[in-house]
Amino acid sequence: MANKPMTKTQLVAALSEEMGADKKTAGAALDGIISLITKEVGGGGAVTLPGVGKIYCRERPARTVRNPATGEQMQKDADKVVKMTIAKALKDSVNG
Template sequence: MTGKTLTRADLADAIHRDIGVSRQESAQLVEAVLDMISDTLVKGETVKLSSFGSFQLRDKNGRVGRNPKTGEEVPIDPRRVLVFKPSQVLKERIDTALSK
């Protein structure tokens, strides 16, 4: 693995390079897409991106956890978490790339 992280700037750069819109327009496009995804998730709705995967919110119940350092029991409050489930197409693409 290379350890490289894909950033908003990288996405905007790729749009600028591949589509040919200005750097400012490509950055605005990336922001608009990410804002739309965020707003949809805030409403509690699922976001499905064909051939990529889906983002959804899950409610986790409260439970009793344990501090690994001290062994002390600690209550963990109920919370909502964001979960990503990759599509079968993405899984196959990753598996193919890793097997080379």
């Protein structure tokens, strides 16, 4: 079974070690990257992280959905959903 996902604290510690910087600098860099991705994808754009994948926003049309508890059908408005396509390099490194 897989390990637990890496927490933000663990990610910041690993990033600071990789960068050769202190944890405060690494945390600020991570927060900056997250902020940029959020702004770009939230505005309808896309962000490509080389070697990792592409994060983008896709619009879903209005549709009819069913409540599984009651069986009642209702109309769900159009909305947006965030998607991520994984890069081939990452897939190959995991499988190879």
